[in-house]
Amino acid sequence: MPQGNLAARSVGVVLAGLWSALAVAIALGYRPGGPVDQVVSLTSFVPWLIASAAVIWPPFDPDQRISAAMVWLGILSALLVAPLLTGVIEVLAAGGRQTLLPSLETAYAAVAALATTCLYAALGVCRRWLPGASPVSRLRVVGAMAVGLALIGGTVFGTAALANEQALRDRPLPRSAWGPTDPALEPPHCDEPLDIGPGAQVDVSVTATIDFLHAASATISGLRQGSDEVWTGRREGRFGAGMMSWTRAGEQAWLTLGTGSPQPQAADYFALRGPQG
Known part of the structure; x- marks a missing residue:
């Protein structure tokens, strides 16, 4: 050959x-x-x-x-x-x-x-x-x-x-694990404080693509024990990059943007427990 x-x-x-x-x-x-x-x-x-x-x-x-x-x-x-x-x-x-x-x-x-x-x-x-x-x-x-x-x-x-x-x-949207998908459905009223557990750990990583090309990514990692918590979020991609961290200890809390210094914040700045948080 x-x-x-x-x-x-x-x-x-x-x-x-x-x-x-x-x-x-x-x-x-x-x-x-x-x-x-x-x-x-x-x-x-x-x-x-x-x-x-x-x-x-x-x-x-x-x-x-x-x-x-x-x-x-x-x-x-x-x-x-x-x-x-x-x-x-x-x-x-x-x-x-x-x-x-x-x-x-x-x-x-x-x-x-x-x-x-x-x-x-x-x-x-x-x-x-x-x-x-x-x-x-x-x-x-x-x-x-x-x-x-x-x-x-x-x-x-x-x-x-x-x-x-x-x-x-043409088919209706399937049921979602994160909640109802019907935009006309009114969610139940939440007039009671959110009941949360004694501790939690979260690690979230997401990416976005446009036409198979990487566009952006973001991560969130955090740990909570009682009302004390600390978490860090980062994002990077073609639309910019940044970092944020949040720390709460008792009645004190600090927010850090990028490489800056921690700035004191109200303890319920990111609270999700209602007015009693």
């Missing part, structure tokens, strides 16, 4: 592996509760089928420069698929409605990943089935096949995923 052919097939194996991992992740983790969850999972294997064609018929040309350009096209496609796989896994791990379709601002990355894979596969298929065609005719067929494969793969998966998400939007 020529060295260039081996390199092209190796890149095809990597591409097929990445698309296979993406499809398996969706098949195992995509469970938003829509009417066509299984259809979405099945259609996610279409790009893998396209990439597998490059393993069976790897793109190759006797001209080493052209062959190298084809290999670099496959490498570029793999570099585009890898972050797409990471983003989908993060969406699936987050739970909820698990929206797979990216926003219009970032959809170009998914389109480019699929389009370059289709072009790479089309180059190999046309080399195998059109060995005697002229370069111009072969390029025309390659372009038409790549566009057709990309349209088929994107349309089949996108239609199924969009239909599933539209069906989920």
Whole structure:
């Protein structure tokens, strides 16, 4: 087997592996509760089928420069698929409605990943089935096949995923572990002091992402014993960073902002026990 052919097939194996991992992740983790969850999972294997064609018929040309350009096209496609796989896994791990379709601002990355894979596969298929065609005719067929494969793969998966998400939007919100989700429901009156335990410990960590990109994170850690408490909160991200700490001992309390000095505060500054706190 020529060295260039081996390199092209190796890149095809990597591409097929990445698309296979993406499809398996969706098949195992995509469970938003829509009417066509299984259809979405099945259609996610279409790009893998396209990439597998490059393993069976790897793109190759006797001209080493052209062959190298084809290999670099496959490498570029793999570099585009890898972050797409990471983003989908993060969406699936987050739970909820698990929206797979990216926003219009970032959809170009998914389109480019699929389009370059289709072009790479089309180059190999046309080399195998059109060995005697002229370069111009072969390029025309390659372009038409790549566009057709990309349209088929994107349309089949996108239609199924969009239909599933539209069906989920029409459903009522599920019951929440944190309380009712009906905005018209009036909560019960709280005219009694909140009954709390003798001690508590809290550790909260949250992160926010925008289009699969990290936007901000925040943490809160605290400890309370009776009415004495101490907690620290931190936030950082593209919208700024800051830190705050609160300490209460008996009838004295201090609030610290950033790296500044503790400032005395009223003991019930952050009290949640009503007027008796």
